[in-house]
Amino acid sequence: QSELYLAGLGGQAPEFTTNVAALDESARLSMDGGAFGYVAGGAGNEATVRANRAAFDQWRIVPRMLRDATNRDLSTTVLGTTMPAPVMLAPVGVQSIIHPDGELATARAAAELGVPMVLSTASSHTIEEVAEASGEGPRWFQLYWPNDPEVCVSILERAAAAGFTTLVVTLDTWTLAWRPRDLDRSYLPFIRGIGTAIPFSDPVFRAGLAQSPEEDPTAAVLKWVPMFTGTDKSWSQLPFLREHWDGPIVLKGIQHVDDARLAVEAGMDGVIVSNHGGRQVDGAVASLDVLPEIVAAVGQDLAVLFDSGVRTGADVVKALALGAEAVLIGRSFAYGLSHGGQSGVRHVLRSLLADTDLTMALSAQRSVAELSPDLLRRNG
Numbered sequence: 001q002s003e004l005y006l007a008g009l010g011g012q013a014p015e016f017t018t019n020v021a022a023l024d025e026s027a028r029l030s031m032d033g034g035a036f037g038y039v040a041g042g043a044g045n046e047a048t049v050r051a052n053r054a055a056f057d058q059w060r061i062v063p064r065m066l067r068d069a070t071n072r073d074l075s076t077t078v079l080g081t082t083m084p085a086p087v088m089l090a091p092v093g094v095q096s097i098i099h100p101d102g103e104l105a106t107a108r109a110a111a112e113l114g115v116p117m118v119l120s121t122a123s124s125h126t127i128e129e130v131a132e133a134s135g136e137g138p139r140w141f142q143l144y145w146p147n148d149p150e151v152c153v154s155i156l157e158r159a160a161a162a163g164f165t166t167l168v169v170t171l172d173t174w175t176l177a178w179r180p181r182d183l184d185r186s187y188l189p190f191i192r193g194i195g196t197a198i199p200f201s202d203p204v205f206r207a208g209l210a211q212s213p214e215e216d217p218t219a220a221v222l223k224w225v226p227m228f229t230g231t232d233k234s235w236s237q238l239p240f241l242r243e244h245w246d247g248p249i250v251l252k253g254i255q256h257v258d259d260a261r262l263a264v265e266a267g268m269d270g271v272i273v274s275n276h277g278g279r280q281v282d283g284a285v286a287s288l289d290v291l292p293e294i295v296a297a298v299g300q301d302l303a304v305l306f307d308s309g310v311r312t313g314a315d316v317v318k319a320l321a322l323g324a325e326a327v328l329i330g331r332s333f334a335y336g337l338s339h340g341g342q343s344g345v346r347h348v349l350r351s352l353l354a355d356t357d358l359t360m361a362l363s364a365q366r367s368v369a370e371l372s373p374d375l376l377r378r379n380g
Ligand code: FNR
Pocket: 038, 039, 040, 052, 090, 091, 092, 093, 094, 120, 121, 122, 142, 170, 252, 274, 275, 276, 277, 278, 279, 307, 308, 309, 310, 328, 329, 330, 331, 332, 334
C-alpha cells in the first residue's frame, strides 16, 4: 500500500482500481460476454448473490482508539498451512476462459505472496502443471467427487504426489444449478475452458474413453459431467476419502449447523461455510448469516473457514470477527485474472491484504487472534 501511495506522489496511478469490489466493472468491459456471465452470475434471479453482500452490510465495525497497533501480525496457520493473512484463493474452475494462462497465472501470483491456492478439479490445466507453477507456494486441492472410485483414487494420488496438502471436498455442486445467464447464451464453460484438464489428463479416466479427449472433447465432457455429478453420495462414504487421503479433509458448502455437526461426527478436519457464491441455490441463506451459529456449534472441534461475498478488507475483518479462521475469495481474484493474468491476481491480493491490514490498524486490532464479535455491531 505504501508503494501505491509513493507511486501516487510521483503522479503514477495504479493500472487498475484498488477498489477490489469495483473490478467487476472493468472485467465486464474486457471479458468475453459469455465468460463474464459465467463468472459474475449466480443461480436463478441471483437473490443469494445479493444476500451474500447484504449480509456484510448488516455488520459494522466499531473501531477502538489509543491501543498501540503499530506492530501487527496478520499471519495465521490453518490445518498446518501458514499464510501471511487469513485469506486464500477459492477453487475456481475453467480459469482459461478468463485468461489464457488460467490457473498457472493464479498459482504464480499466489505463490509470490505465499497465499494458499485451492485448485479446482475443473481446472483448465493439469494438477502437475499447476504444481510446477506454484513452486514452493502453499496449495490445497478441491475435489469434485467422482462416482468412479478408481478415477477418484487416481486424482487423489496425483494431487498428493504434486504437493497438495489439504483436500477440499465440495458438496454443494452435484449438479449445476439453474443459471439463466449461461443457459440464455448456451454457454458451456467446460468445453470452452477445456475445463476438464484434470480428468482429461488422468490415465484411468482416459482408459475408459473410446477416443482420446483431444480427438473427441464433446464425448469426454459428456462422460465427465455425469461421473463428477450425481446424487448418490452420503455421509457414510466419507471414510473412503479418508482412506485415500493422508492430509486434512475439509468439507466445502456447509450451510446448516446440523451438517457442520455431522462433519465433526465424520471426523473431518474443517468446513467451509459457503453457498458457492450464490451460484447453486437461489434463495439460499447468506453465507455470513449462518457463520456465527456454525462457529458456536463446531468451532472448538474443527477449522471453520468462510466464503461467499468477500470483497474488501472490512469483509475479511468481519468474517474473522464472527469466528472464521480464514476466508476464501472467488470472483474477486477471477476479475483480477482477467486484468492481465498473474499481475492482475497479484494486484487483487496485494490490494485486499493491504486493505485488511489498514482496517485492522485503524480499528486497533493487532492480530487475527484479537478479532472477536466485540468489534462488531449489527444494524437494525
Ligand atoms: C466457483 N466456485 C467453485 N467452487 C468449487 O468448489 N469448485 C469449482 O470448480 C468452482 N468454480 C467456480 C467458478 C467460478 C467462475 C466462480 C465465481 C466460483 C465457487 C468458489 O469456490 C467460491 O465458493 C465462491 O466463488 C465464493 O464467492 P465469491 O467470493 O465469488 O463471492
